[in-house]
Amino acid sequence: MAALEGAGTGEGAGSAAQDRAAPPVLSISGLKTQFGTSVIHENLDFSVQPGEVMGVVGGSGTGKSVLIRTIIGLNKPTAGRISVFGRDLAGLNGAELMAMRSRWGVLFQDGALFSSLTVAQNIEVPMKEHSDLSPALRQELIDVKISMVGLPPDAAHKYPAELSGGMRKRAGLARALALDADILFLDEPTAGLDPIGAANFDILIGDLQRALGLTVVMVTHDLDSLYAICDRVSVLVDKRVKVGTIDALMREPDPWIQEYFGGPRGRAAAGSAEKAGTQPAGTA
Numbered sequence: 472m473a474a475l476e477g478a479g480t481g482e483g484a485g486s487a488a489q490d491r492a493a494p495p496v497l498s499i500s501g502l503k504t505q506f507g508t509s510v511i512h513e514n515l516d517f518s519v520q521p522g523e524v525m526g527v528v529g530g531s532g533t534g535k536s537v538l539i540r541t542i543i544g545l546n547k548p549t550a551g552r553i554s555v556f557g558r559d560l561a562g563l564n565g566a567e568l569m570a571m572r573s574r575w576g577v578l579f580q581d582g583a584l585f586s587s588l589t590v591a592q593n594i595e596v597p598m599k600e601h602s603d604l605s606p607a608l609r610q611e612l613i614d615v616k617i618s619m620v621g622l623p624p625d626a627a628h629k630y631p632a633e634l635s636g637g638m639r640k641r642a643g644l645a646r647a648l649a650l651d652a653d654i655l656f657l658d659e660p661t662a663g664l665d666p667i668g669a670a671n672f673d674i675l676i677g678d679l680q681r682a683l684g685l686t687v688v689m690v691t692h693d694l695d696s697l698y699a700i701c702d703r704v705s706v707l708v709d710k711r712v713k714v715g716t717i718d719a720l721m722r723e724p725d726p727w728i729q730e731y732f733g734g735p736r737g738r739a740a741a742g743s744a745e746k747a748g749t750q751p752a753g754t755a
């Protein structure tokens with residue numbers, strides 16, 4: 472990883488506002504994850520800068536979802552250190568961890584909404600858990616979040632089963648942003664959407680990232696998303712991570728990386744990004 476970390480200096484497609492000189496928002500060092508005898512990550516090191524959109528890719532089973540779950544504390548690292556806003560997560564007490572959790576939002580693949588709650592009630596869950604806002608203020612904020620993710624106002628009273636897949640993802644995003652998060656973790660946000668729905672969701676994430684100054688860490692299989700909104704990409708391969716701009720990664724001899732970015736799908740995504748005038752990450 473070290474050879475590539477910070478390899479590209481060009482601004483990416485996502486967030487021109489990222490500050491490479493500032494202390495990282497997220498810093499991972501020597502991370503090892505093991506389940507029984509199965510080692511998933513070995514000695515991972517990487518960091519994410521404020522305002523950066525970091526993609527996370529890798530073959531099936533390389534531990535992309537486990538990485539996100541480990542960062543947000545749902546899985547305990549076997550070894551290594553995870554720091555967010557300069558604080559080692561392992562050193563936080565319960566109250567500090569709770570406060571830290573209110574600074575990030577998470578959107579899992581299926582939106583992970585509570586099926587027995589309406590969209591408004593789903594968005595209200597983190598507000599109730601992490602804030603002492605009055606019910607009236609919560610209601611006002613819920614309306615703002617619903618509109619922010621491009622849902623119609625009447626979506627507030629609908630149950631997840633009454634929404635399309637794309638709308639469910641938007642509702643999940645509204646819930647992830649319920650508390651004005653600084654960091655957004657997204658696990659396969661465009662999975663299951665048709666290409667137009669996926670492209671629209673990428674645009675929404677890019678717009679929100681810029682408008683709110685978010686730092687985004689996004690697991691994806693979607694090459695179009697990588698080109699459209701990511702500044703750099705972390706590739707999980709052989710239990711390790713290689714981090715760089717797409718441009719820098721394409722110079723990596725690793726066969727999986729070559730196939731992924733240089734294969735037919737990678738070339739098609741690069742071609743459509745060029746046609747659409749989207750600047751591929753790190754090729755400035």
Ligand SMILES: Nc1ncnc2c1ncn2[C@@H]1O[C@H](COP(=O)(O)OP(=O)(O)OP(=O)(O)O)[C@@H](O)[C@H]1O
Pocket residue numbers: 506511529530531532533534535536537538
């Ligand atoms: N709690 C757990 N206990 C044991 N093994 C686990 C656990 N969670 C994940 N794994 C294993 O860790 C490996 C990585 O899983 P993960 O879901 O992170 O893969 P992924 O890279 O996200 O894959 P995909 O692209 O297919 O979704 C898999 O082999 C999985 O079976």
